[in-house]
Amino acid sequence: MIGYFVRRLVAAVLVIVIVMAFLAVMDRLIPGNPVTYIFGPRANPALVAQVRRQMGLDVSVPVQIYQYIFGALHGNLGVDFVTDQPVSSLVMENLPYTVVLAFSGLALAVVVGVPLGVLASTRPGGFIDRVIGIISVSVITMPSFVLGLLLILVFAVHLHLLPVIGAGAPGDPVDDLKHLVLPASALAISWIGYLARLVRSNMLEVLTANYVRTAHAFGVHRSKVFYKYALKNAAAPVVAVLGVGLGSLLGGAIFIEVIFDRPGLGTLAYNAISSRNFPIIQGTALVIAVMVICANLLADFSYQLLDSRIRLGQSAAS
């Protein structure tokens, strides 16, 4: 078991290094002369040279990779082209907002989605189950930014209920929360649908398992069998999914921040895109990638922990 953890950890570190290397040399992909691409053909030669140095284009590929990784490990992610600010401080400034948004979305999805799935599994084929099923299917497929737009349409444009711009007045947590409702919901809705379906089908599969039959055979109360025995077994795969979910939530958060005009990595990256401010994109991508890798690692570990007994049990049978 420890061996597995170590191997996964090593693999994760390896992936991070490759990610950094990849990002380091990405600017070489720019077609033609990268610098003129950014500044135009009449750029000041001194400026061009400086930027070339900044972009690491005056050295060879391995050196560029090495420089970037070395810098990154020391917290130096370069400086942005436009304002010369260190990228790492820009990223760190905006990171908390994005993290808060992503986690709120995740939390909302779990708090609403899991109970819905459990509810749907109590009477499979029944009215509630079908309603939940239809709603789940329809929202799963909607990308979160579209949902965000629709939410804005309904709640802000027509109903004037909730604020849509910004993250709320600083220092006022209640206002922050109000501003968080719509964006977090936009992120959460499709995950609610997905989790509800997943939990429902897990529960139904578990409920047909032999050990549930045994519990009933010995007269254990229905509700106890359902909640204690079945739910615990159905929950394990959900944890694994959540780890993967963080990745897609972070991706969706980018859109949500832009739509709702919230500060965060998404807005940072979006503004950098229009000015082709590559170092910012680079730094943002790196930080997000590291977060996703860590989240996947965590989810994998906890799934193994929860599930290792089941896995071991199945292999012992043969």
Next chain:
Amino acid sequence: MTPGSEVVLALDDVAVEYESRGSAMRVLPGVSLELRRGEVVGLVGESGSGKSTLALAILRLLPANGRIVGGEILLDGSIDLARLGEEALRETRGPKVAMVFQDPLTSLNPTFKIGGQMVDVQAAHTPRRARRADRKVFLERAISLLGKVGLPDPGQIVRSYPHQLSGGMRQRVMIAMALSLEPELLIADEPTSALDVTLEAQILALLRSIQASRNLTILFVTHDLNVVAQICDRVVVMYAGEIVEQGRVLDVFEHPRHPYTEALLEAVPTRRNRGRALATIPGQVPSLLGELRGCRFADRCSYAKQCCRTEMPPVVASGESQAVRCHMRGPGALWESQDAKAQQ
């Protein structure tokens, strides 16, 4: 102990259907059976004969698409299990009738420890919420029972998970669990089918000793005639949902009255037919969709006559203890075969 004459379980014309994609399959058309106190009755049949269905139906443990559609299941002469309310049924499962299943690995919850599962089972049948003190008592009972079923170091076992135990140990755990509520009837659904021969012998010995010490009534479902010979007092032979023969084990094995029983016994490899090709029963179990006329075994029966295909044979008493469902037997039968195809 010799079986008493008190009837513990009486199945009267029990019919079970499975629903599949809109059509209903009548797996058991109407089965009648009696179990007396202290008896060990073997329920024998090949796959698809309906024996497991019958066993599951008694405690209403059929899968979601299965339904009891007719008949009575009388426990102790008065309680109809087929019509009992939810709560009353729950109270019966365990303290009155307990069940042991075929595959102990999948029949035990993999994410809970053995001790917890056994405690939960006992706690389910205490009238008030089991407080912590009660749970301690239950745990101690569990440990003592695990010892009684022959498990070494029961204290360790209650702290273990099912996958940490071997197959034989798991089955003993299931038996201990079944005994923990002191039932009067034990239904064992192929409890040794997943075990190798040595383990099987041990489990059978265990069951025999338990049966003797508690005068337990056991319904033992199996496809293995050897097992029946080792542990059962009476045997009930099923084919395609019908009981075709039943009687004392010795009688049935030495003088099988039904062609199917005959064929089954013939197919068992013994010292006597060593070296010869194993006998098989040609043909297949008939499909249970739609109506079946006549004897269900007719297509594979070497004695079949015209009437066998058109009329359901009646149940007639035969020999000392046997009852058989066949046109060939009984008064006015087409032939009285004492030992026409006796074992050679």
Next chain:
Amino acid sequence: MGAGLSNPSPLGPVAKASRRARARSGVALILRTPGGLIGTVIVVGLIVLAIFGPDLAPYTFSQIDVNSPLQGPTLHHLLGTDQLGRDLLSRLIYGTRIELEVAVPAVATALGVGLLLGLLGGYLGGLVDNVVVLFTDTCQSFPAIVLALALLTVLGPSLPNLIIVIAVTFSPNYARTSRALVLSVKQNQYIVAERALGAGRLRIMVRHVLPNIVAPLFILLAMDTPSAITTEAGLSFLGLGVPPPEPSWGTILSDGFNSIFQAPWAVLFASMALGIATVGFLLFGEALRDMLDPRLRGVTGWRA
């Protein structure tokens, strides 16, 4: 009972002939379920719209009418107009073509590349496999959007670049899935038997492994097309997609968003278009999956 359901069991050579017969009845089966019927109708409808729609649309997508911006549905403009007075219906129809033009080649390329990688890695094992796994893990560390963003920033937005970028972000999933399938098929006895009979690895890969893993991958293709569509729409929304005035649904959404407080029509109808498309492909993909593996079709609960 309640046991784990795994991939559809691979077929030996003998079963292939009957597989064709089953496929024919399977197609009829798809149409029998309400989900399958709706899904197929929508998918076919979108394809037809993409091919023939722009020629039948009432206006061209760039026809500007300065006098009637941001109108709601009227007789002249069945779905209203955008901020430049362009007919929304026509733009949405043309957008269908753009979406499919991007999504289908992108997903097909992803399938091809992923399949190749998965096949090589899964079957050859060893160093090749390790490289493939490392590659997929790396690509999947980025949320698809982030990877796409980064790549498009350096490459610049254009139709071919979009297809390439989306294909790159989707291929790891195919590589992973096909690799897993290959690994499970590889253990089958008849593969071992073929090796024992001296068949070359390439031959085995192509003739035996490949046909058996294609089916689940096609399901993935159907299910991924809507993802590709929404990814493209998202990128266009951010300004990294097909350049205007080409009306990708994302561009329509973006324009609509800028004027959302004045007129909700663009956002509303473009969202509906996206929703219908994604639901349609999803239903189709599910019906496809149910046809190929009936065991996965619903779960009957077990009642005490």
